[in-house]
Amino acid sequence: MTGSRLDPWIDAYAARAMGMTASEIRALFAVASRPEVVSLAGGMPYVDALPMDAIASSVAHLLTTRGHVAMQYGNGQGDQSLREQICEVMAPVGVQAHPDDIVVTAGSQMALDLVTRVFCDPGDVVLVEAPSYVGALGVFRSYQVDVQHVAMDEQGLVPEALSEALAACREAGKRVKLIYTIPSYHNPAGVTQGAERRAQILTIAQNAGVLLLEDDPYGLLGFDGEVPQAIRSHDSEGVVYLGSFSKTIAAGLRVGWAVAPHAVREKLVLASEAAILCPSNFSQLTVSEYLRTQPWMDQVKAFRELYRERRDALLTTMEQQFPAGTTWTVPSGGFYSWVTLPDGIDATAMLPRAVAALVAYVPGTGFYVDGQGRDSMRLSYCYPTPERIAEGVRRLLATVIEAELDLIQTFGNAPVHLPPGPATPGPDLA
């Protein structure tokens, strides 16, 4: 890129910054944020459903009564009352913790960053699912971690594959620092580990002496009335659990948390103070006030119904419209389905044509560090209405996948250049 050649500081960057370049795909997603495009790409929660008037009056009350606290620096670990409330919020997923075990962060993305900062030297291995959350991959890469993918099936991370990956690292003399997993309503795979699967994974991690990093932003957003029990509910010393209010309340507040063993928690707090001094009291007390005065669990239930209806719209229309050879996961909660395209179709190559047809998705390659995922894409149903979702799937089928199939039958596959940099939208592009 011309821009890079003109950068006077090009020789001054840290080694970890070498991969920090913007990709052309980002520009495509910027186009995809136009209102005429049906975006099945982003992971924006449908915050329009929030009781804004009630939140407004509770924030106003907060500022007039405790403004001198809300507007002030807080402590590095996070507000004490909020940490007590977080313990209650985690009760449904079975996590029993003391408020002192909790570190509040600026979204759970930051908790991912802190855990990586505390544990990972360059070259250390982190085992992640195949595919895995793009934001986690970004953090791991920014610490020069050796990210290795482990196979999933319809129940998520495959225990045998995890054991094999650990053994292979041991044999290769590589140090595995973390096993990163999203057990419930996986982003992007849309699958959920059953209770037995979770127990197997925990046992493998314990036997290997590797810390399990359990990311659970969607745990309360199941559609079948059941709340999967967190892996952390069975082991308080071998698991760091990450939670978030981004999907149960609002992403714009940037309030998440980590639950960690005592000594780890202490290091996370010191790392957080280096990173941001302290999380925002304004955001934290707003969450605290919301939990205290609003029927927050009723709102979570309303979100569940809303997202279930959208999931149904996606699944029904895919069933009706997608050509033979297309398969997908059936999420029982969360925001995403993972679609595998008919043989020969490259989801990355197809994206510009999809955007031209006014529909957007994230190509599967964005969720791997190693170029896997070309035949796959993530479809999100969290933000558009059911009608828009159905319309988007029809466009994806009618004008794009079928056309790709025709092209392949006529010309065969063309090799695709994978651009550098993030191959997923920015956080605010739905």
Added chain:
Amino acid sequence: MTGSRLDPWIDAYAARAMGMTASEIRALFAVASRPEVVSLAGGMPYVDALPMDAIASSVAHLLTTRGHVAMQYGNGQGDQSLREQICEVMAPVGVQAHPDDIVVTAGSQMALDLVTRVFCDPGDVVLVEAPSYVGALGVFRSYQVDVQHVAMDEQGLVPEALSEALAACREAGKRVKLIYTIPSYHNPAGVTQGAERRAQILTIAQNAGVLLLEDDPYGLLGFDGEVPQAIRSHDSEGVVYLGSFSKTIAAGLRVGWAVAPHAVREKLVLASEAAILCPSNFSQLTVSEYLRTQPWMDQVKAFRELYRERRDALLTTMEQQFPAGTTWTVPSGGFYSWVTLPDGIDATAMLPRAVAALVAYVPGTGFYVDGQGRDSMRLSYCYPTPERIAEGVRRLLATVIEAELDLIQTFGNAPVHLPPGPATPGPDLA
């Protein structure tokens, strides 16, 4: 510590985490936050002076009219309108920037973190003032930077010392990545670089080809009616400028920013997305609404008057009460004076006795990475009332410094063990 020996993950931490341990001094500052203690230790702005009712109604208006934006993910670079407003906020310090040059962060501490992340490999040198801001030292250490202090005088960073430090690094084959400076109302030194001094420092940095990191949280908080012009006002390619709303509006919002050359800015945005996805829209739009609807500069002027009165109380009482041999800087803005104690008094050793006498300060050693500063302490006048400040100084004199002098005259100096970990209060302890 027993706790460390019991940590099952003690062998799993990254090299950068080895220094992340809590110190006993932290416990002392926790005691110092009790209301009966006059704390001259922390750097908490006096947010009680804010127009809380006006802020409350503007936040309520924001949520009812644009709640779906405020509660949603934003983009990694920060809200476009806020970035435009930040350009106006920087006009008084002479920084001319395009909104696209700005990255909004969760407080300017996070901007420090991102710049270090993008530029510093372990072992790289960052030159800092002697003494320097403790939060910056924490960031640099967390990236295993070789921090080297450069002498200051009554006008801040000494150009000759800077040149010598750069030459010494060059000779030693060390790579200097950043020159970190706080030109206006220095924390903790309480001094300000004059215009000529700034020009000299910039020229030295330019000639050495080293990026200047200019930290300016207090720039608008001068007491003499003049606003020092930022170094960045003379060079947009060789300086990264950090700004903050923590002292001009409210620290609890956690909104700061960096102004950086184009290619650097791009990397900072990608680093920020890895760290936190995006800054809080809720906080950003609250700041934006406040700037749009409130007479924000009048409030800054009110803060100036308030802090000037407190500074005067500190200086007057020190003049009246401190024993011969005690010297201090006379700040013309900001929050701090740097006090050098009479020969033989160790400020770190004295701290427990000061806290027992119900007055707290930060020992000078907290602002160095190399054990310098034992004869010094930082006194903050930002948070207590003038009466409390005067009372605190009297306590510091009458019951503590004089007693130390007596002890030294009787027994001589005792060696002091410096505890590991942060030797300064957490962010919320005034």
